[in-house]
Amino acid sequence: MSLWPVYTGTSEPHDGITELPDPPPWRAFDGGPVLKAPADGDDAGASSPDRTHRAETYKATAQTVQLVNAALYLRRPLLVTGPPGTGKSSLAYAVARELRLGPVLRWNITSRSTLNDGLYQYDPLSRLYAARQSPDLSGEAGIENHLRLGPLGTALLPYARPRALLIDEIDKSDLDLPNDLLHVLEEGQYEIPELVRAARHTPVAEVLADGTDERVPVSRGRVRCRAFPFVVLTSNGEREFPPAFLRRCVTLRLSQPDDRHLADIVRAHLGEPDEHGRRLIERFLSRVGGGDLATDQLLNAIYLARASELGAESVDELAAQLMPYLGQGPQADAF
Structure with missing residues (x-):
């Protein structure tokens, strides 16, 4: 029998995430090979003292607990809207800490942010420089040595347990980004064209994941999740989003506390x-x-x-x- 609620809002870390039922058939993912989630503990989800404090002291309302669990069960992103200072960003750290989801992956959105910024960054100039410096050391000039996954790209790796991803202030993005996110969040997968082209010679590339110096395998340039990440998108309500985007999210509207x-x-x-x-x-x-x-x-x-x-x-x-x-x-x- 599944556990409801998985997230309780009590700030007491536990392994209830393992009690989630199977996802709806239209939200089942089968990426592999399965990766072990990052080491975690009572401070999981926070990477600095201030974020640890925010995670420990977050006070969730009954509505917040309900809709967080709805997002977890349905494997859908949680769109959190509300005035500044109502705890939108802190929610991601609180859930990650309680459910032991590991360090929160954070993507801060600006007006210049593109989908690729969240998926991965590739530096062709540094690769060209490496090839000129050491033409006989093909390994150093390999594409995988000049490519790093972004927070969204890392969250969609085939981890055995979901990762927590905070996409902060999505309403600051240009008009195209919410629509660009639709396919990736709906399908739970993406391609890295540079690695797809190199797959003939390098079928499995070891690339750096976001927020760590550890490398993870990417087969033939394709990444597909296994446990859909807990995705929190925050908005100050400064713009309206396309209906297609809203339809794919669970929406939580926060107000000033009583x-x-x-x-x-x-x-x-x-x-x-x-x-x-x-x-x-x-x-x-x-x-x-x-x-x-x-x-x-x-x-x-x-x-x-x-x-x-x-x-x-x-x-x-x-x-x-x-x-x-x-x-x-x-x-x-x-x-």
Whole structure:
């Protein structure tokens, strides 16, 4: 019997990912040879202290838990939308840590990002230089020595367990990228043309994976996943996406936390709030309807109020500077 929910939102690492049922027939993948997932532990999913903290302290809502599990069961990407500071990016690290999915693969999107940036990077100039320097050392000039898989390309390797992939701020991309992602995420596979052309002489190429110095085998230039990765695409809601793209995603819309959820977030990061902290929480909640505010603005204000031991009047002045409405500049609006 399968386990629901696999992701519980409790921040307690476990191996529940092994209890996932078989995927729907239209989302079954059979890539190989099967690769062992990267070594993991209680801090899996985070590669730095700040990300470890974010993963450990993330507070998931009931809706978040439901839709994360829907994405895991259906083997579909999770499109997470919402205002800045609502924990969209942190969700990927929290799920990876709880389910022991290994370090999160992260692809930060800009207006210049292309599909190939996420799949792999190939440097023909460095290969040409290597061939000129050592014409007799064909191995050093081999294509595989000048090619590295990107975060998306690595996530789609045939790992026995799913990897976690964060595609951050997809709404910053040009108009074509969401559509370009459709085929790859739908089919769970891609080709590397440079390796396909070289397959006659090098049927299996050992290439570098993203975020590591280890090499992985790619047969005849083709990569196909086995366990579909847990893919989180974040959006600040700055643009609309094509219906075909939305149809292939599970969509989670995050909103500003209510008073109880906000208090839980503060406790997770900073412990039980004192009198000044509770006052700042109340002020923050009273202002949320007037414009965009981020939870980390509140956390910054509470931390400084506690660390500096400021008086009530000074705390209010500082909070006004640290919690302006986003997009309106750093002015001290009425607080």
